[in-house]
Amino acid sequence: MEKVIIAGGTGLVGHHLKKLLIDNGHKVVLVSRRPGKDTQTWNDLERFGIQDDVTAVVNVAGENILNPLKRWTPEFMEAVRSSRIDTSKKLASYIAKSKSPPKVFASISGVAGYKPSPTEVYTEDSPVQDFDFLSKLVIDWEAASRLPECVKTRQFTVRSGVVLAGDGGMIQQLYPSYYFGGGGKIGKGTQWLPWIHVHDLAGIFHHGIITDSVTGVLNGVSPHSVTNTEFSEALAKSMWRPALVPGFVNEAVIKVMFGSERAKIILEGQKVSPEKTLKNGYKYKYTDINEACKAAVANFSLKRSA
Numbered sequence: 001m002e003k004v005i006i007a008g009g010t011g012l013v014g015h016h017l018k019k020l021l022i023d024n025g026h027k028v029v030l031v032s033r034r035p036g037k038d039t040q041t042w043n044d045l046e047r048f049g050i051q052d053d054v055t056a057v058v059n060v061a062g063e064n065i066l067n068p069l070k071r072w073t074p075e076f077m078e079a080v081r082s083s084r085i086d087t088s089k090k091l092a093s094y095i096a097k098s099k100s101p102p103k104v105f106a107s108i109s110g111v112a113g114y115k116p117s118p119t120e121v122y123t124e125d126s127p128v129q130d131f132d133f134l135s136k137l138v139i140d141w142e143a144a145s146r147l148p149e150c151v152k153t154r155q156f157t158v159r160s161g162v163v164l165a166g167d168g169g170m171i172q173q174l175y176p177s178y179y180f181g182g183g184g185k186i187g188k189g190t191q192w193l194p195w196i197h198v199h200d201l202a203g204i205f206h207h208g209i210i211t212d213s214v215t216g217v218l219n220g221v222s223p224h225s226v227t228n229t230e231f232s233e234a235l236a237k238s239m240w241r242p243a244l245v246p247g248f249v250n251e252a253v254i255k256v257m258f259g260s261e262r263a264k265i266i267l268e269g270q271k272v273s274p275e276k277t278l279k280n281g282y283k284y285k286y287t288d289i290n291e292a293c294k295a296a297v298a299n300f301s302l303k304r305s306a
């Protein structure tokens with residue numbers, strides 16, 4: 001049995017990871033900005049450090065980049081960076097200072113360090129490049145999670161694609177337009193959409209925590225890549241709705257909603273392969289986009305279950 005602390009455990013990914021870990025007999029404590037049940041605040045962690053019986057630390061904290069209520073201002077961009085980089089640095093330093101360090105430190109990052117391309121296929125061995133705000137964020141975020149070499153804690157990072165779930169993330173945002181029959185491809189529709197069902201993302205973290213040989217970067221995407229058009233058709237089908245060409249939410253709307261820098265996350269994409277994740281023995285539940293959308297829609301909820 002592991003005792004795992006999850007920073008950002010109140011969010012979509014953290015919530016599903018917490019459930020999966022508890023279902024598998026592990027103990028979980030969350031790290032949050034707010035106090036709560038089975039929760040330590042960041043201040044508690046600063047004061048008391050990581051408890052000796054903690055065997056794994058996971059960081060999935062981060063200000064929601066695609067929050068349509070937040071404008072892409074310098075202040076918001078700073079919050080996006082610091083909520084990932086500062087939390088990672090803090091956790092790494094608490095682990096380094098710990099008298100009885102955890103066995104494993106796992107963190108999340110994104111696929112934005114792989115330059116969007118219609119033809120390139122990126123594996124975990126592909127170099128990450130600094131070509132815009134988000135790619136630089138990935139580089140700095142991953143660097144912040146690196147532990148000093150003297151620390152014996154095993155470390156891995158999951159570069160996640162777009163997370164599909166019924167209780168948060170992209171499907172929750174798109175649900176109303178599809179529900180009213182106005183869903184459809186966004187932009188050209190030929191751009192890749194690296195996706196993963198939240199069950200598998202949580203599963204990759206769980207597998208990595210309990211498997212001593214897992215280290216380094218794992219791509220957290222489905223082995224079967226789809227384009228934006230294929231995704232929108234699967235989502236529409238799972239809701240028994242048509243997929244319009246284009247849908248209500250078109251390229252211009254996305255650029256107005258998010259600003260052009262952020263809109264790139266939706267309007268451009270990269271084909272990412274989870275070669276090492278598979279080699280490391282993770283068995284996906286959802287490799288088919290239709291099944292993943294069906295499962296997410298079946299679990300649609302505006303509130304996360306406890």
Ligand SMILES: NC(=O)c1ccc[n+]([C@@H]2O[C@H](COP(=O)([O-])OP(=O)(O)OC[C@H]3O[C@@H](n4cnc5c(N)ncnc54)[C@H](OP(=O)(O)O)[C@@H]3O)[C@@H](O)[C@H]2O)c1
Nearest residue numbers: 008010011012013032033060061062063064083160162163
């Ligand atoms: N969802 C996706 O499609 C996706 C794809 C790729 C990568 N990721 C990455 O995965 C991580 C988790 O994503 P998610 O979808 O679970 O996000 P989420 O639902 O928005 O939850 C993130 C959690 O991070 C904490 N947080 C938010 N703003 C913060 C701030 N300014 N400072 C410190 N903590 C803050 C919050 O916890 P408290 O309020 O309890 O402090 C929140 O519950 C993020 O870093 C995200 O970039 C997500």
